Each structure stands twice: as structure tokens, then as C-alpha cells.
Amino acid sequence: MLTHDVLIIGAGGSGLRAALEATTNGVDTAIVSKLHPLRSHTVAAAGGINAALAEGDSWEGHMEDTVKGSDYLADQDSVEFLCREAASALIELEHFGTIFNRDEKGKMASRPFGGHGLPRAYFAGDRTGLAILQTNYEQVLKNNVHVYIEWQALSLAVVGDQCVGVIAIDLATGELHAIRSKAVILATGPAGQIYAKTTNALSCTGDGISLAYRAGTPLKDMEFVQFHPTSLWGPNVLITEAARGEGGILLNNKEERFMEKYAPKMKDMAARDVVSRAIQTEINEGRGFEGGYVHLKVNQLGSDYLRERLPEVIEFSADFAGVDATKELIPIEPAQHYVMGGIAVTLDCSTSIRGLYAAGECTCMSLHGANRLGGNALLELQVFGKKAGANAAEYAKKCPSPEFPLQTLSNVENQNREMLSRQDGERPNRIRHDLQSTMTNNVGIYRSAEGLSEAIKNILELKKRYRQVYVQDSGKVFNTDLTMTIELGFMLDLAEVIAVGALARTESRGGHSRIDYPDRDDKKWLVHTIARYSPDGPKLEKEDVRITGLKPAIRSY
Numbered sequence: 001m002l003t004h005d006v007l008i009i010g011a012g013g014s015g016l017r018a019a020l021e022a023t024t025n026g027v028d029t030a031i032v033s034k035l036h037p038l039r040s041h042t043v044a045a046a047g048g049i050n051a052a053l054a055e056g057d058s059w060e061g062h063m064e065d066t067v068k069g070s071d072y073l074a075d076q077d078s079v080e081f082l083c084r085e086a087a088s089a090l091i092e093l094e095h096f097g098t099i100f101n102r103d104e105k106g107k108m109a110s111r112p113f114g115g116h117g118l119p120r121a122y123f124a125g126d127r128t129g130l131a132i133l134q135t136n137y138e139q140v141l142k143n144n145v146h147v148y149i150e151w152q153a154l155s156l157a158v159v160g161d162q163c164v165g166v167i168a169i170d171l172a173t174g175e176l177h178a179i180r181s182k183a184v185i186l187a188t189g190p191a192g193q194i195y196a197k198t199t200n201a202l203s204c205t206g207d208g209i210s211l212a213y214r215a216g217t218p219l220k221d222m223e224f225v226q227f228h229p230t231s232l233w234g235p236n237v238l239i240t241e242a243a244r245g246e247g248g249i250l251l252n253n254k255e256e257r258f259m260e261k262y263a264p265k266m267k268d269m270a271a272r273d274v275v276s277r278a279i280q281t282e283i284n285e286g287r288g289f290e291g292g293y294v295h296l297k298v299n300q301l302g303s304d305y306l307r308e309r310l311p312e313v314i315e316f317s318a319d320f321a322g323v324d325a326t327k328e329l330i331p332i333e334p335a336q337h338y339v340m341g342g343i344a345v346t347l348d349c350s351t352s353i354r355g356l357y358a359a360g361e362c363t364c365m366s367l368h369g370a371n372r373l374g375g376n377a378l379l380e381l382q383v384f385g386k387k388a389g390a391n392a393a394e395y396a397k398k399c400p401s402p403e404f405p406l407q408t409l410s411n412v413e414n415q416n417r418e419m420l421s422r423q424d425g426e427r428p429n430r431i432r433h434d435l436q437s438t439m440t441n442n443v444g445i446y447r448s449a450e451g452l453s454e455a456i457k458n459i460l461e462l463k464k465r466y467r468q469v470y471v472q473d474s475g476k477v478f479n480t481d482l483t484m485t486i487e488l489g490f491m492l493d494l495a496e497v498i499a500v501g502a503l504a505r506t507e508s509r510g511g512h513s514r515i516d517y518p519d520r521d522d523k524k525w526l527v528h529t530i531a532r533y534s535p536d537g538p539k540l541e542k543e544d545v546r547i548t549g550l551k552p553a554i555r556s557y
């Protein structure tokens, strides 16, 4: 049987950084990734990665902005660790070979990002994620990590309260494999595909979050979903916040700079939840353009500057909207962008299952609370990827070689066989489409008891339809019909947890806006939502927020 000490699921920024740390700690390390590492969603990250490196800045300032941005829901000990580690994480990336932009003095250049008091987003043009992912991958290649490329994990193997490996499918052959490992790190990234309008790649289906949930690990704060203010109207390709950081402004159909109304001080650079709500309100009240969009104006920055700092904004606008951003206005609308919630982890990246660790967007380290500030996600990958790798390696060193429950392999074999044996039924793409529209329509920027109840009813109905889903392709080689159907099962789980959590939370905080409960309610809801799997749907509990010094205050920008 394939056997390793530490097995990482996912080869995005968090998985690669975890692998590097585990292998340099002297344990046999491998990665399983359904995509080639360089196709992980981290590659799409554009605008920047944060650290308080500039003169006059401090980790305390970064922490204050992050906690305020989170609408006071973030666990402050987690945020403190992130912000204290940020400077060394960036310098480490530089030493690995990440090519960051420079300022006139030759130092790493930074740009302003929404909700930050000072410019502290460091960047490589508007391709920061690509630069970081490539350097992390180079380090992994250099350091002897085996990567199972285009292998997809379909189940965790858990004995009692201990994780001992995974079952994965080799996509090129269709073969199922058991991989035994003393420690497993989930680094499977985002889940944005549950929404119709999302900036996330097709592969962002929340697999790891669902695998952990089904195995009994609680999920935390799943109702908090981030909607990015500026995606291209229609295809929802992201137009990075750096476009506003560099001086871009939002205009409605009267050519008014409407953000002055909603955030008098920070205007277009307020936190994302604030700007997305403002855009949606302009559209809902008839000050948007027909079809539901407003304009982003960057042409005043000049063509040369735009080409140097924001080449992808120009390219994406031309390729996907037929707009020349150096001359014309860009049509934009908000779209799902990030899930603040995820697998509940402790500060050392462990979960409630022994030997199971997690890092990156699939977790809720509670750094972002109810709303994430731009630039903090890439930082999270470096800081907590490293921590997960180190802790999993330490654990593996002390753990005797576990027995692997072969029953898990036959269970997955049987599930797949059953799915493939159906001769007719409903095709998965229809269920996927209906799920995505119900989430965008009813669990979006503005929510209400009525809409959320409707969403839950629809999701339960979709789960019923899913039980009879029909996979047409019975082939072995790259059977994406089968794997996308399995992913749909993961997505249905997560959509349910998000909608049930959102209905229960009768307040508005950060990215969760209830029109029927418009105010933040610290008395009742300054708590995390914990969701546990049960066959009848998620069971919710509350958990205290860890507040170490920053008292909840009124949040205005």
C-alpha cells in the first residue's frame, strides 16, 4: 500500500508551503492534488499579500484593521499570530525567489487595499498569486516531495478518532488507491462554485471541507461568505481590488461617485462587504445600468501606469467584456469570492480528529471573522501552511504506523459503482445549475428569513434529486462526469450548512446582511457558529469569540 508520514491534500499556496515545512522537518511527505499544482486557484490571486513592513506601520496596526474588518468576529489570538508572522513570511518568500514590484528606492513596493489604514499589500503586478505559487512549487520540487498530480481525494480514512490516510482516484486511469499516512493535512481551498456568480475557478468545489464534515469535524462560521465588489459584469472574472487601490473609482448611472455616501472617509477603499452592499443598493434602487451593473473607472491613471501595475485588468476587460480599460469604463457587479468559514481548526492547525490538520481557505482559523480584508488570504497560506506542516511532521514522528481500514476503500468503490450503474435519471449539471441559482438568489449579499427558508427547502429537494443522479460516462480515463458529480455532492453539503447557519443568525455582521435584522447584535451574536454533521442536516452550536484586547466598537469607514 502507498504509505507516507505526512500526506497533504491540495497543492495551492497552503498545501505547498505545508509540504515544504513537513519535508524539511525530516518526514516522508507527499501531496495529492486533483489539479496540476500551478493550476490551483492561488494562481488567480491578483492584488497583493499583506505585511506591516513599511515605516510607521506595525503588526498591531495590521491586527486592528483586520479585527475591525472582521466586524469583531475574528479570534484575536489567531489574528495576532498572523500579523506578527507577516513580515518574516514575506521576506521568506522574497528569499525563495518571488519577484515583488519595487518602489523608487528599490524596496518592495506596497499599495493600499480596502479597510487597511496604510498601504501594506505587497505585489507582483496583478499576478501576485502566480508569483507566490511558482516559488512555493519550486521549493517543493527542490525538496523531495512526491506529488500525485491529478489524483483526487474522495474520502478520509478514519479509525476511531484518528485519521490514517485517504482514498484517492487517479484521474488518468480511474483507479482507486488507498494511501496510508500518519498525518493528513487538508489544503483543498475554496468552495465558490456553489454560487452562480463567483470569481472562483471551476475546481473550487469545497471538497476538503465536506470530507472533514462527513468524517465528524465541525465546521465554523460557514454563513459568512464574501462577495467581492468588482467582478466583470457577466462572466464574473475578478477585477482586483488593486484597481481601486491604485486610484480607480466606482460610478453609478448618473456618473456619481456613490461610495462617498456609504463610506465618507475611505470611500471606494472601504472593506469589501461595505462596498458590495453599496453597489447592490445602487443597482436595486435604479442607479445601476440595465442588467445590473455599475462602472469602475481606471482610465484616469494613464495607459502606461495601467500597463505596468494592472496588466490583467486591461487584458480581462478587453477579452471578457470587449472594453478598453485605458480609455473606457469597466462594467462590474459583485460576485461570491471567498468563504470566511471552514473546517474548525485550533491555533496549531489541528482538527477534532487526531492526525488530521488543515490550512488555507478550507479552514476557519477565524482570522477573517465576518469579513476578510484583501491581501490577508495569501498571507494566511504562508503562515498557517508552514505551521500545519511543522505540527503534522512533529505528530507523525511520534505516531506509530497505523492500520489502514480497507473497508473505506470498498465503501468508496461501492458508492462509485452504484452511481455508474444507473441507466437513466437526472444529469448532474441541472442540479448544479439549480443549486448555484438558489444560492446566488437567496443566500447572497442581502438575506432574509423568507429567502433563506426558500433556499433550504430547495437544497433539500436538490439533495433528493441528487440521490438519483445519472452519470452517463462509464469510462475510466478522466471521467469528469463522475468526479464532477461527486463534487456536486460536496457542494450540496456545504450549501446546506451555509443556508442553515445564515437563517439561524438573526443579525447583520460583516458579509452576512439580513434585511429583517439590519443591526449587529453583540449581546446575542458575538459568537461563532459551529455546525456538526448529522444525517438529518447540520446541528448548530455556539462558541465564544476569543477577544484578547480589542473591544467590539462601531464599525465605520
Ligand SMILES: Cc1cc2nc3c(=O)[nH]c(=O)nc-3n(C[C@H](O)[C@H](O)[C@H](O)COP(=O)(O)OP(=O)(O)OC[C@H]3O[C@@H](n4cnc5c(N)ncnc54)[C@H](O)[C@@H]3O)c2cc1C
Pocket (backbone or CB within 6 Å): 009, 010, 011, 012, 013, 014, 015, 032, 033, 034, 035, 036, 037, 040, 041, 042, 043, 044, 045, 046, 047, 048, 049, 128, 129, 151, 152, 153, 154, 187, 188, 189, 190, 199, 200, 201, 207, 208, 238, 337, 338, 359, 360, 361, 362, 374, 375, 376, 377, 378, 379, 381
Ligand atoms: C480570483 C481570485 C483572486 C484573489 N486575489 C487575492 C489577493 O490578491 N490576495 C489575497 O490575499 N487573496 C486573494 N484571493 C484569495 C486567495 O487567493 C485564496 O484564498 C487562496 O489562494 C486559496 O489557497 P489554498 O491553498 O487554500 O487553495 P487553492 O490554491 O485553491 O488550492 C487548492 C488545492 O486543492 C486541490 N484539491 C481540491 N480538492 C481536492 C481533492 N478532493 N483531492 C485532491 N486535491 C484537491 C486542488 O488541486 C488545489 O491544488 C483571491 C482569490 C480569487 C478567487
